[in-house]
Amino acid sequence: MEITALSITLILSLGLCELNSALVLNVSSARVSSEVASLKCKRQSTTRLPAFSMDGDYVLGGAFAIHYKVHTVENNYTYMPEPLRCKGSIIPRELRFSSAMIFAIEEINNSTELLPGIRLGYQIYDSCASVPVAVHVAFQLSNSLDPVFYTGDNCSQSGMVMAVVGECVSTPSISMSRVFGPFNIPQVSHFATCACLSDKQQYPSFFRTIPSDQFQADALAKLVKHFGWTWIGAVRSDSDYGNNGMASFLAAARREGICVEYSEAFLRTNPRSRIQRVADVIRRSTAVVVVAFTANVDMRILLEELSLEPFPPRVWIGSEAWVTDPDMLRFSFCAGAIGFGIEQSVIPGLRDFLLDLSPSKVAASPLLTEFWEDVFNCRLRKITNKSLCDGSEDIQMLQTLYTDTSQLRITNMVYKAVYAIAHAIHNAVCQETNSPTQCDKYTRIESKEVLMQLKKVNFSQNGYDVSFDANGDPVAKYELVNWQKNESGNIELVTVGHYDASLPLGREFRINRNLTWVEGSTQVPVSVCSDSCPPGTRKVLQKGKPICCYDCLSCPEGEISNATDSPDCFPCLKEFWPNAERDTCLPKPVEFLSFNEVLGIILAAFSVGGACLAIITAAVFYRHRTSPIVRANNSELSFLLLYSLTLCFLCSLTFIGAPSEWSCMLRHTAFGITFVLCMSCVLGKTIVVLMAFRATLPGSNVMKWFGPPQQRMTVVSLTFIQVIICTIWLVLSPPFPMKNLTTYKERIILECALGSAVGFWAVLGYIGLLAVFCFVLAVLARKLPDNFNEAKLITFSMLIFCAVWITFIPAYVSSPGKFTVAVEIFAILASSFGLILCIFAPKCFIILFKPEKNTKKHLMNKNQS
Structure with a gap:
């Protein structure tokens, strides 16, 4: 006989066996084994009797927390410890689960399609919701009820069940699975949801018909995110179920951007001070939403503590373990709670089976006797002061969770677990090739074969599909339930949505009915640490x-x-x-000097007005062209000067309006050429004045070198130089329109870029050079003796011209945006008005208002100093 080291360790650690022969251990680097020549195992502890049992060709085990407390005694290690005993009230729902297992087995035994001719038996134990009791039950299910087992050289498995249904809580299920795993005994839980049980390395024989908490945690995180809650509190059972479930939820919540104000753990066995501390944290918190990943018995203790003292309304988000427990609905301050529950189902015939409790059946079962006496508050036997049951007790009229089949959720998980095991046994012992199906009840199969077949099962029962993935988990499907008050003021569970993990990402979760929240409100509560930041x-x-x-x-x-x-x-x-x-x-708003704005209109008006003034002056001169004053001041250059001044006034209009490629080139070149033409005429007039007085000297023939042809040639030559400068500028790097994004951050300035700054300043410099030359010559000629010396007028005009353009340079550089153009236009207009007013206004005044001075005699009369 050969037993693994792990098996021996488990047996010895629980003190279940004594070895009557020598045990030799051979240790090698790869394997540890025990060789026993003769082995006889005798149970040292007291045999734990099942709550319900029935013989059969193949026996199924069951473990349910029918009681929720265990009686413990202090051990002084001087005598054999007493066996662990359950105490406290019976949990009606767990009793219903165990009855549902019996119902499913009897239904299978009566079936002609599933395991025909084979009778299934069962051994159902009360685990008392206790890990030590659950482990004891696990070993007993592995070794049968016989006081002596594994005798002789043959290690038979006659006492081993084929599979086990249970446990309902994750922590006991983990302990039981560690016992069943080495023996390859399948364990199918109906209510253990810890995600850790999906690890097939640690729990190779564990299956479940209820989805893993990993799916529920993801669904709860998406639910919290759906309602915009980012600031929540969290409480959990301090157990494998609560700790692992909350860890999965918190990880999913972080991915959704949800923050946790507090996370508290507790257990029903903790001192009351611990429960009070958790309750106080909830009362003082600012989070309106509380996610509770707790077992139903733990949550009941917490809610009882919270009900003792009023506190602000809270929205409870519940895990499946408690949010669908009908016994929890009595806590009215939790109205508006939401959570995910297993889908409701219908099991035909189950209610009748549950109500079929005859007095003889009840008396035959200590557990049913205890249940009967508790619910009817009477005694079947006279052992206390309570009255005897008189036979009028009617289970049909009883309102308890045992008889409540209106919302079968976890009960259906038990039902499916039994059928899953039955299908696995069926696939192992039945031949599907024959019709009808032939099953040999004498076929000896081991639990390992059932384990292998259980991985492959895929069937439908009562319209619900049953199958397991590689981790032993079913497809995750939930109902979204909401605690709503009905017309009578009682809280009831209302299904308001569904969650199906098999659907594509983003479509798993849907709500198809209105929810109600705390105090009956239909408005979704707000639970955030800080209000949302608006756009901007x-x-x-x-x-x-x-x-x-x-x-x-x-x-x-x-x-x-x-x-x-x-x-x-x-x-x-x-x-x-x-x-x-x-x-x-x-x-950005586009800005440029426009004809539509006040500044543009004023400048345009002055520009047009100046041009009209020049034209009117020319008309006056032309009308009096034969008068001495016009003839004495070189009428040809005067008309050319007036023409150039007209162009100077008009060229300022090219600076107004949106810049374009042609307007940018035109405005600068027109300005440069027209002003040079103007300066050339002024320079010509100044030279004529100087030459005229030089010509009066004896023997001077200067005027023959500066007659009309030479004057024209001078104007053309000086203007042609500017044309050449402008042409070079336009060819090499002409001005172009651009969007100025740097002067103002909030708006765009449309302007003309200079292209070549050298070209621009060359044009201005040439104009300035001519202006300075004119000014110098005019200053030299201003004191020449004559009754009307035009050099004086030219001196004043050049003084204004130079002053304007000297102040123009810093103003031009420092003016922002469209005001740069306005400064340039102002300089053009100011200098043009300075020329026309200084040079032509006195002459026009004499022509129009002082005709007596417009005589040759008056002009030839030399001024006396």
């Missing part, structure tokens, strides 16, 4: 607090945020600027 602001985390606690700061200048709770602001594109709320980028 960004979140700034508060130091030392979770990411859900933050302040909202306005976006910096030039940046926006167009989403709620934006972590960052982003800048607008270059040609866009934020609106006042800083949540949208709008095109």
Whole structure:
């Protein structure tokens, strides 16, 4: 005989066997084994009798927490410890689970399709919701009820059950699975949801018909996110179920951006002070939503403590273990609670089976006797002061969780677990090739074969599919339930949605009915650490607090945020600027000196007015062209000067309006050429004055070198030089329209870029050179003796011209935007008006208002100093 080291360790650790012969252990590097020549095992502990049992060709085990407490005694190690005994009231729902297992087995035994001719038996134990009792039950299910077993050289498995249904709680299920695993005994739980049990390395023989908490944790996190709750509290059972389930939920919540204000763990066996501390944390918290991943018995203790003292309303998000427990609905302050529950089902015939409790059946079972006496408050036997049951007790009229089959959820999980095991046995012992199916009840199969077949089962029962994935888990499907008050004021479970993990991502979760919240409100409660940051602001985390606690700061200048709770602001594109709320980028307003604005209209009016003035002056001169004053001041250059001044006035109009490629080139070249033409005429007139007085000297023939042809040639030559400069500028790097995005951040300035700054300043410099030369010559000629010396007028005009353009340079450089153009237009107009007023206004005044001075005699009369 050969027994694994793990098996021996488990047996010895529980003190279940004594070895009557020598035990030799051979240890090698790869394997540890025990060789026993002769082995006789005798149970040392007291045999634990099953709560319900029945013989059969193949026996199934069951473990249910029918009681929720265990009687413990202190051991002094001087005598054999007493066996662990259950105490406390019977949990009606767990009794219904065990009855549902019996019902399913009897239904299978009466079936002609599933295991025909084979009778299943059962051994159902009360685990008392205790790990030590559950482990004891596990070993007993592995070794039968016989006081002596494994005798002789043959290690038979006659006492081993084929499979086990249970346990309902994760922690006892983990302990039982560690016992069943080495013996390859399948364990199918109906209510153990810890995600850790999906690890096939540690729990190779564990299956379940209820989904893993990993699916429920993900679904709860999505539910919390769906309602916009980012600030929650969390409580959990301090057990494998609560700790692992909450760890999965918190991981999923972090992925969804949900923060946890507190996370508290407790257990029903903790001192009351511990439960009070958890209750006080909930009362003082600011989180409106509380997620509770607890067992139903633990949650009952907490809610009882919370009911002792009023506290602000809370929205309870419950795990399946308690949120669908009808016994919890008595806590009215939890109205509005939501959570996921196993889908409701219907098991035909189950209610009649549960109500079929005859007095003889009840008396034959100590457990049913205890249940009967508790619910009817009487005694079947006269052993206490309580009255005897008189036979009028009617189970049909009883309102208890045992008889309540209106919302079968976990009961259906028990029902499916039994059928899953039956299908596995069926596939192992029955031949499907024959019709009808032939099953040999004498076929000896081991639990390992049932384990292998259980991995492959795939069937439907009562319209519900049953199968297991590689981890022993079913497809996760939940109902979303809501605690709602009915018309009578009682709380009832209402299905408001569904969750199906097999659907595509993003479509697993749906709500198809209105929910009610605390105090009957239909408005979704708000549970956030900080209010959402509106568009136009960004979140700034508060130091030392979770990411859900933050302040909202306005976006910096030039940046926006167009989403709620934006972590960052982003800048607008270059040609866009934020609106006042800083949540949208709008095109920047385009700015240029326009004919439609007041400044543009005024400048245009002065420009046109100046041109008209020049034309009127020319008309006056032309009308009096034969008068001495016109003839004495070189009428040909005067008309050419008036023409150039007209162009100077009009060229300022090219600076007004939206810049274009042609207008940019025209405005600068027209300005440069017309002003040079004007300066050339002024220079010509100044030279003529000087030459005229030089010609009066004896023997001087200067005027023959500066007659009309030479004057024309001078004007053309000087103007042609400017034309050449402008042509070179336009060819090499002409002015062009551009959008100025740097002067103002919030608007675009349309302007003409110079192209080549050298070309621009060459044009201005040439004009300035001619102006200075004119000014110098005019100063030299201003004191020449004559009654009407034009050099004086030219001196004043050049003085104004130079002053204007000297002040123009700093004003031009420092003026922003469209005012740069306005400064340039002002300089053009001011210098043009200076020329026309200084040179032509006195002459026009004499011609029009002082005709007596417009005589040759008056002009030839030399001024006396």
